[in-house]
Amino acid sequence: MMARRALIAAMLLAACAVTPARAERLVVSLSNHRVAVTSSFTGEDLVLFGTIEPDRPQTALRSAYDLVVTVTGPRQTLRTRRKDRVLGIWVNVDSREFVRVPSYLGVLSNRPVAAIANADMVRRMQLGLNNFLLPQRIGPDTADTVRDDPFRVAFVNLETQYGLYRESPTAVTFLTPTVFRVAIPMPANAPTGSYGIDVQLFTGGVPVARTNSALEVIKAGFEQFVADAARDHGLLYGLFASLMALLIGWFGSVVFRRD
């Protein structure tokens, strides 16, 4: 017990020693932590406000900050299929499984990520759609492929078309050199679940501060009820749907009875 405490103390000391004199802290606040998908949901823009503050009072701040916000939706396993011509018709011939990849991936920054840090840093910190880790099942293993792998490119393109993956170098606006505003677009087809928001601050191509936030997309009211019922009580739901159809069919024949 004593040894562990001593170790922690030593680590803390070491951490303090290597921290530069000038350090930043990020304070962020999300306009809405809960997005409710109701029957009239057609997408929504969330706003994340934040400031860059000195870690300790009276320490100076640097200038020219860059901010990269990565929003990741609940993980899903998706299969990407490729069509090819077989005997004159187009058939799915090949497929790859993307294992536990984010169902929503938004990379939002104040300028292109490639301009914020060097290529090595950008890749290491998984900044941008090209560098985010998207593991594929390859045989018994899972691994991300090279960024120009046709399946990976197609997957990212399709998700971008659906509005679920996006990279926007203009979504972060600096209102003052230290106060920023991030527009997080939530499309109508945003999957339900919890979303992670990773905010990273750079200056001169070096990461200097990082913070996290989260939001939740939930189906609300009737939609929630229907989706839950379909998933958890399939048989009962089916019986109900069938009965509903029959009732309306019967009602139609009564209302429009002509004889």
Add this chain to the structure above:
Amino acid sequence: MQIYLPIADLPVNIFLVLGMGLAVGFISGMFGIGGGFLMTPLLIYIGISPAVAVASVTSHIAASSLTGAITYWRKRAIDVALAMMLLSSGILGTATGVWLFTLLRELDQLDLVIGLSYVTLLTTVGALMINESVQAELRARKGQPATLRRPGSHTFVHGLPFKLRFKRSKIYVSAIPVWGIGFTIGFIGAILGIGGGFLLVPMLIYFLRVPTATVIGTSMVLTLVTMASATVMHAATNHLVDAVLALILIVGGVIGAQFGARTGQKMRGERLRLLLGLLVFAVGLRFAYELVVQPDELFSIRLVRGE
């Protein structure tokens, strides 16, 4: 006005879907068919996944078949015994269809099978209908009587064993083709999201010689029960039935069918069959076009599992 579909997981314009229900309902009422072969492709066209479209349309067809079946019941134009015989194997066919549907989805070949089956079925049936109605039209021009049934002409079907007598339809046929037809319709309906009325009616007429008086009513009973059970089975196994989508379609369909039926009654039978044949054929060609022409996007994504 946009409404969010909870199972299809996308927002659609409620009036667009209602309009589609009305239009397909109108056509189904006019020709006395379920209209699934039109509704399923339309839903796929507006962005709903083929799997959800097929599963949800089954309940729409169940509703329109019930409306139709009640009308025929009042006219005493349903052969209950024949309907029961068809049903006993129809349900089995539906269950097999739902099972194969799940399997094909797993193998990523569901869309292909749906496409190919639509092409084959619709172009064949469409061509046969066009041919038959044109011939009838020509015969009518020449002043010959238009006869659909050729009394006394027997096919191989009449040589089969296990013969049963169906009083209302005044036929005496083997149980084997009856079971076979029921199974086929249930099977096709579950996979393709069609009631199969446009297949069942000709089958009953040509193979079993069911008279026109009872054929449509009886076929509607079969469609009604197979489609209602397909809804339950699709919901229980694949969780793909979108009740909100189904509700909008059904309301549109039931209203549309009433106006369609009135229009249909004003038209001559041959003309009506020609129109239906052309429609069926056109939908078949549309599917063929999609299979043969290189798609804009060769890649597609399917959800394997969420968290």
